[in-house]
Amino acid sequence: MKNLLAGLLGALMFAYASVKAVPAATLPVHKISDHFYVIEAREDDGSNVGVLVSGTGVLLIDTMLPDAKDMLLATLATITDKPVTHVISTHGDGDHTGANTHFQNLGAEIILQANVAYSNVLYTRTYEDTLTLTFGGQTVMLYGFKSHSFEDTLIHLPQDNVIFTGDAYNEGWHPSFYSGGYEGQSAVYDKTEALADPKTLIVPGHGKLSRIEDVIHQRTLLDDWINHIKALKDAGQSYEAMAEDPQTIAFWNDFTRSADNPRGREMFVRRTLATELMDMVSLSHDQLSALEGRYLYTDGVRVEIALEDGKLFARNKGDFFSELQPLSPSIFHLRGWVGGQRFIFDTGKDGKTMGLTFVGTSNNYKARRLKNDSPH
Numbered sequence: 001m002k003n004l005l006a007g008l009l010g011a012l013m014f015a016y017a018s019v020k021a022v023p024a025a026t027l028p029v030h031k032i033s034d035h036f037y038v039i040e041a042r043e044d045d046g047s048n049v050g051v052l053v054s055g056t057g058v059l060l061i062d063t064m065l066p067d068a069k070d071m072l073l074a075t076l077a078t079i080t081d082k083p084v085t086h087v088i089s090t091h092g093d094g095d096h097t098g099a100n101t102h103f104q105n106l107g108a109e110i111i112l113q114a115n116v117a118y119s120n121v122l123y124t125r126t127y128e129d130t131l132t133l134t135f136g137g138q139t140v141m142l143y144g145f146k147s148h149s150f151e152d153t154l155i156h157l158p159q160d161n162v163i164f165t166g167d168a169y170n171e172g173w174h175p176s177f178y179s180g181g182y183e184g185q186s187a188v189y190d191k192t193e194a195l196a197d198p199k200t201l202i203v204p205g206h207g208k209l210s211r212i213e214d215v216i217h218q219r220t221l222l223d224d225w226i227n228h229i230k231a232l233k234d235a236g237q238s239y240e241a242m243a244e245d246p247q248t249i250a251f252w253n254d255f256t257r258s259a260d261n262p263r264g265r266e267m268f269v270r271r272t273l274a275t276e277l278m279d280m281v282s283l284s285h286d287q288l289s290a291l292e293g294r295y296l297y298t299d300g301v302r303v304e305i306a307l308e309d310g311k312l313f314a315r316n317k318g319d320f321f322s323e324l325q326p327l328s329p330s331i332f333h334l335r336g337w338v339g340g341q342r343f344i345f346d347t348g349k350d351g352k353t354m355g356l357t358f359v360g361t362s363n364n365y366k367a368r369r370l371k372n373d374s375p376h
Contacts, residue, residue, distance in 0.1 A: 054136025
């Protein structure tokens with residue numbers, strides 16, 4: 001019995017070791033130059049990844065989903081044995097930052113645009129508008145935008161003639177411009193077109209490697225899409241009717257490679273309306289700036305209302321960031337949100353703002369303005 005148990009234990013250990021020894025799957029790698037590579041992600045892996053190799057280390061652009069970490073590491077091992085010393089994230093979504101913590105724990109610098117401070121994403125370095133790095137003799141230029149997110153980064157590697165767009169441009173999918181709206185999305189398109197030539201490799205956040213003509217095509221589609229949805233809205237059509245309009249379906253099929261998706265199509269309609277086509281009122285600078293300040297909810301959470309470049313924002317460090325669009329002098333829509341959420345500001349008889357109420361999908365939350373926190 002002892003020998004039998006020992007044999008069984010040995011067989012189990014061998015089987016376990018055999019399973020553990022199976023290498024992780026790897027992903028397709030595009031060699032752009034002797035020092036730069038692109039890892040092309042599959043649909044369920046998260047973002048595409050840039051790999052810039054120097055004599056002493058590796059700079060990564062995006063790091064996929066957390067569950068894809070082992071596959072990313074295995075693919076990196078087929079490219080180089082150098083350690084990852086720098087990670088640039090095109091924005092803070094989890095499908096672009098999945099292995100950031102792993103690399104940070106190993107000492108890598110994690111770089112994002114400064115608005116990432118209003119999320120729960122880890123970072124070690126931020127920048128505001130632009131940042132130029134030199135890595136292994138190669139120039140890496142970062143440009144900050146508000147479009148898909150409030151911390152979008154467009155990355156240009158001029159020597160290799162490559163641009164990484166993050167989710168500000170995805171191949172085979174529609175623009176998700178819900179944070180910065182059409183203005184922010186147009187700024188990304190403008191910069192991409194200014195940096196690119198016909199041979200420039202455009203690496204989207206997701207999807208196949210592209211060229212500038214693909215970006216220009218999407219830009220044209222977006223212009224036409226917004227005009228189309230506005231016309232349907234002006235005609236009084238419901239969300240459901242807009243989504244089933246034949247021209248809406250044609251646009252969807254041109255934007256995406258996915259199978260027909262009525263729910264996804266309707267959501268794109270709803271979020272386009274919530275981002276770009278709300279019935280807003282025009283408020284003066286003084287009216288908007290009178291609302292600036294910090295507000296305290298009963299549960300201790302604080303929200304800052306800030307006016308930047310003529311736009312009002314609600315934000316909280318480590319939590320959230322949203323543009324507020326005025327529906328009246330006191331009621332504000334959260335841009336891109338489709339659940340009917342609102343901020344309603346409470347004004348006293350003296351005209352001073354006393355507090356606000358956040359109207360959620362199921363509950364309302366009141367906050368008082370902190371004393372001595374008016375910007376005036």
